[in-house]
Amino acid sequence: MTILAGASILLFVVWLGLFRSAILVCLAFLLFTFAWRTISSLYIDLMGPVFSSQLQMFIGPGVMTVFQSIAYFLTLLPFLWVFNSRALDEWARAAPTPGLPASQSQLTLSDVTFYASVLFLILLFGALIQGGVIPLFAKIERWTFNEQASFLHRLVVERGDMLCFWWGTMFVAERLRRQRYDYRFVGLLAVLTFYMFLAGGRFSPFYRYCAFFVIPFSAVLIVQARDLGSASLFSLLPRISDRRIVLAGTGVIVLTAMMIAFALYWNLTRVRGFEGQAALDAFVERVLVQPSEIGWASYQRVLVNGDWDARHVFDFLFDRPIVAGRNTTPQLLMSETIGEPRTTEHITGGFQFAGGFPEIFFELLGPYFGWIFLLGAGWLTALLSAVMIRSIIVERYLTAALSFYVLYGIYVMYIGGMLNFVATPTYWVKIAALFAAIIIEERAPILPWVLGDRTRLFRRFVVRRPQLP
Numbered sequence: 001m002t003i004l005a006g007a008s009i010l011l012f013v014v015w016l017g018l019f020r021s022a023i024l025v026c027l028a029f030l031l032f033t034f035a036w037r038t039i040s041s042l043y044i045d046l047m048g049p050v051f052s053s054q055l056q057m058f059i060g061p062g063v064m065t066v067f068q069s070i071a072y073f074l075t076l077l078p079f080l081w082v083f084n085s086r087a088l089d090e091w092a093r094a095a096p097t098p099g100l101p102a103s104q105s106q107l108t109l110s111d112v113t114f115y116a117s118v119l120f121l122i123l124l125f126g127a128l129i130q131g132g133v134i135p136l137f138a139k140i141e142r143w144t145f146n147e148q149a150s151f152l153h154r155l156v157v158e159r160g161d162m163l164c165f166w167w168g169t170m171f172v173a174e175r176l177r178r179q180r181y182d183y184r185f186v187g188l189l190a191v192l193t194f195y196m197f198l199a200g201g202r203f204s205p206f207y208r209y210c211a212f213f214v215i216p217f218s219a220v221l222i223v224q225a226r227d228l229g230s231a232s233l234f235s236l237l238p239r240i241s242d243r244r245i246v247l248a249g250t251g252v253i254v255l256t257a258m259m260i261a262f263a264l265y266w267n268l269t270r271v272r273g274f275e276g277q278a279a280l281d282a283f284v285e286r287v288l289v290q291p292s293e294i295g296w297a298s299y300q301r302v303l304v305n306g307d308w309d310a311r312h313v314f315d316f317l318f319d320r321p322i323v324a325g326r327n328t329t330p331q332l333l334m335s336e337t338i339g340e341p342r343t344t345e346h347i348t349g350g351f352q353f354a355g356g357f358p359e360i361f362f363e364l365l366g367p368y369f370g371w372i373f374l375l376g377a378g379w380l381t382a383l384l385s386a387v388m389i390r391s392i393i394v395e396r397y398l399t400a401a402l403s404f405y406v407l408y409g410i411y412v413m414y415i416g417g418m419l420n421f422v423a424t425p426t427y428w429v430k431i432a433a434l435f436a437a438i439i440i441e442e443r444a445p446i447l448p449w450v451l452g453d454r455t456r457l458f459r460r461f462v463v464r465r466p467q468l469p
Helices: 002-019 021-026 028-047 064-082 085-093 109-131 142-148 151-178 184-198 204-214 217-224 233-240 243-271 276-289 293-304 310-318 329-338 340-348 359-393 397-416 425-441 454-461
Strands: 050-052 057-059 106-108 450-453
Touching (some): 002 064, 021 028, 021 359, 028 050, 028 064, 028 293, 064 359, 085 217, 085 359, 109 450, 151 184, 151 359, 184 204, 184 243, 217 359, 243 276, 310 359, 329 359, 359 397, 397 425
Antiparallel strands (some): 050 057
């Protein structure tokens, strides 16, 4: 049963890639995490008992993979309904008719984004050099550097995902409007990932930035699938690919993989001091045990043993966490598993365990009602994703950006189990802003792709010399 459940979710992801590629790309960030944690849970369930150095206990075997796979299916099924063939065809037909390549005199939203991004990256690297400490060479952990880093670095850590999504939107905007990709933004992505490599990033920033960058590409897939009668990857490839995008995509993937491999090796052997077999064991534990270790303990406690207290969980998550203002789900799960003293030490030191979804739904709602809310969360995510992708197609970029901003809290829920984001007033301000943008942009886009004529703008703002008498 465990093998069947795990294989089913992995094969479902492959099926999405082959026959529902728009959904796969739209969910690139989540699907990678789901697949990774499925492999991790399979390892614990089948190879257990395995020792967890973070929990200081043996975990596995068990049936975590079965429960987890069902939860993932409930999350993904609404996307098959919302992103159905008829809806995608309607979105594609609403896309503006592509025109000729933009003239040199036109100033586009992509141009403004590119110029501002180049300036930002120059300042970012300048601040890194001025600070005198480059984590990769200084052999320090990234969270240690984050505490003393510049404002620009903290801005990248907190808002880099949003920035990469916007770059991806501008990358495909040129394709949707002018039938060509804007490769300037691939270069920006490469530069930012290299910065995170220097700043001590190991894996998370690389896959996050790349995943959020490619999400808008699902809009291209939808438009190019129009009138094909099939949304399979094989039928779409001739329409979406050219030599340059194949080379650019391959280059980014290869370089990112090389940076990740080196960053992991460097962190384990030079920063943390592991050697030989100890380094290999630490790598295996990081990849195959830590993503699901706290989830396994939660499944055993709630779904197998029936031990859960909704009132205590609600009080901890929303009223009395160890550290307020942060994701309270790992704090709860860690406290229930390793005890509050160790949890407090870790959390106040800026460190938390991986995991949280979907186990937090069962911790809060019990072994029965948790499934209903999982399905409801899947529907909400699918509908918001549809608004985001359709907005990119029809040139409503502010709505697309705000949709992503609202979705980002849900992404964090799927990755780290965070639920307390719904209790923050700023999140509801984002939702209100999204609704306002949807209503306003039904008439005309607030951020059109073509902003104006460079020559006219220059003449308008140029400082004229006073005439002599």
